[in-house]
Amino acid sequence: MTADFAVQRARMVAEQLRARHIQDERVLTACASVPRHLFVPPEYQEWAYADTPLNIGHGQTISQPYMVAVMTEALALRGPERVLEIGAGSGYQAAILARLAAEVHTVEIIPALAEQAQRNLTQAGITNVTVHVGDGSAGWPAYAPYGGIVVAAAAPAMPDALLHQLAEGGRLVIPVGERRQQTVHVWRRLGQRFHQRALIPALFVPLRGAHGWPEDDSPL
Numbered sequence: 088m089t090a091d092f093a094v095q096r097a098r099m100v101a102e103q104l105r106a107r108h109i110q111d112e113r114v115l116t117a118c119a120s121v122p123r124h125l126f127v128p129p130e131y132q133e134w135a136y137a138d139t140p141l142n143i144g145h146g147q148t149i150s151q152p153y154m155v156a157v158m159t160e161a162l163a164l165r166g167p168e169r170v171l172e173i174g175a176g177s178g179y180q181a182a183i184l185a186r187l188a189a190e191v192h193t194v195e196i197i198p199a200l201a202e203q204a205q206r207n208l209t210q211a212g213i214t215n216v217t218v219h220v221g222d223g224s225a226g227w228p229a230y231a232p233y234g235g236i237v238v239a240a241a242a243p244a245m246p247d248a249l250l251h252q253l254a255e256g257g258r259l260v261i262p263v264g265e266r267r268q269q270t271v272h273v274w275r276r277l278g279q280r281f282h283q284r285a286l287i288p289a290l291f292v293p294l295r296g297a298h299g300w301p302e303d304d305s306p307l
């Protein structure tokens with residue numbers, strides 16, 4: 088069973104990531120080593136390495152492997168950084184970040200998912216991630232500045248507070264746009280200036296909280 092997952096994971100890296108031009112070897116190595124099947128509900132384990140997002144309960148999803156890799160690659164992490172993730176969900180993206188940076192903080196607004204993420208990370212043997220429960224839509228100032236920030240839910244607009252929690256040279260990766268269609272943007276801080284580029288179209292679950300979408304909009 089475990090060997091089978093290892094084979095599926097290697098195939099995922101080759102066919103979904105390398106073949107689609109993920110080039111950062113550190114990112115590829117991280118994706119080849121984190122046991123994604125530990126981060127999906129038991130009933131979906133056989134699809135853990137499939138080319139798709141999966142339900143993780145509470146109306147939320149673990150992102151498609153390719154999306155995790157693209158967004159992680161865009162952070163251009165080198166190793167010593169402290170990184171912030173908004174939207175822990177299953178904890179999978181945090182586990183990938185944990186392999187690429189020194190220290191990861193991940194914020195989750197749904198307490199039951201925060202607990203689940205913590206359990207999954209512990210089971211995967213990852214110790215440099217701290218899971219916080221709360222609204223991360225304005226970032227998490229307590230541990231700022233961050234060498235990288237990744238938002239795993241779609242924002243209606245860029246929350247400025249996030250930019251100001253970036254360290255010099257740090258990057259922020261965030262899907263911004265309409266409720267059902269967004270573009271992932273990458274921002275980079277250079278001195279007091281911020282450079283932005285569009286990365287990839289995407290469909291994420293909505294960011295909630297003060298700078299997110301109201302709860303009463305219709306579900307997908």
Ligand code: SAH
Nearest residue numbers: 149174176177180195196223224239295296
């Ligand atoms: N990175 C996750 C994917 C999570 S889906 C993974 O690898 O599995 C997005 C998550 O963002 C959901 O769990 C949702 O509850 C959470 N979320 C939405 N708005 C949030 C907010 N304002 N602060 C923190 N988490 C939020």
